[in-house]
Amino acid sequence: MKMLDENSSTPESISHYFGASTPKIIFYLPSAPIIPKHWLAINEQAIAQLIHANGNHWRKIMVIISKLVCKEFSDWRKVQPSLFQQNSAAHVPLAIVIVHDSFEKADDLALDPNIMHIICGKNTFSRFTFENIKLDQNLSLNEKQTIQYHHPIFLTPYLDYRQFPNALIALLRPLLHQNN
Template sequence: MHIGNPAAQNLIYLPHSPIIPDHWSWQQSDAVETLISANSNHWRKIMVIAAKIFSPDEDWRHFLYSDLLWKLCLCTEPSAQQPVDGIQLISGKAASDMLNVSTLKATPLLLEPKLQQLNAKTWLVPYLDYRQFPDRMIALLRQAISGVSNA
């Protein structure tokens, strides 16, 4: 399932899908609020962490509610990697298993071994939950991907 702009340059793979409300569209002005409201706090955390990673500046709250689903696609229960021009984050072991991604060729980030780079634009990251992916790790990933075009 794709949540967000299917033509977005950046993509996050997640192992589970949220409940999608009837008549919901990622293009509606309250798409994020409606999706969070229909699901648990768990999906609020996922959306907030995604916004913190991909926001072009420190105002991730504005980005979350205005641009997140336009600039990013969440691919849930993935079976294959999608061709995108920007950053791809494979979130958690379950998502990497679904995509048959091996960590053997991944290069861990020096300051944080849980952030592993597969190639210039593809990263294996912890599941988007604050216990596994705290703010200091989000900041390290933001710094690592900031030099990549289309990030």
């Protein structure tokens, strides 16, 4: 996958893509944020601008992503402003993809085992069609706070503190950092 632009050949089901051009982790979300005028993901203020334009909801999303991808958990606050930077020693390279329609070639997500795909929430997951992949492993705090996966694809709760608390983040982090 690459950054969306006017020359992009990205599937029509993807409305937005921002982050590293060669991510190790891709987060799939169901709804696009409001993109500020003249906003560039590579700008040092990109995360702050995104949060300012979208409020607390996107602040929570960015905090959870920061906690998942930072190499040292205690550094997540320092890492957050640079999440979309292409090369950072402090976090695993990531991208955010907004999936607004059905994603019929979902089995293709598993072609590169070096890229982990985090599908955030059942609403987003319902947009994917998997024919050959069964999410047959679980990480769980309880019945509602569960991550189903078959590496490299993970179905997680939506990125909200009530659904995805720190204890669940702590269960997922080791899997995301095994080879990074």
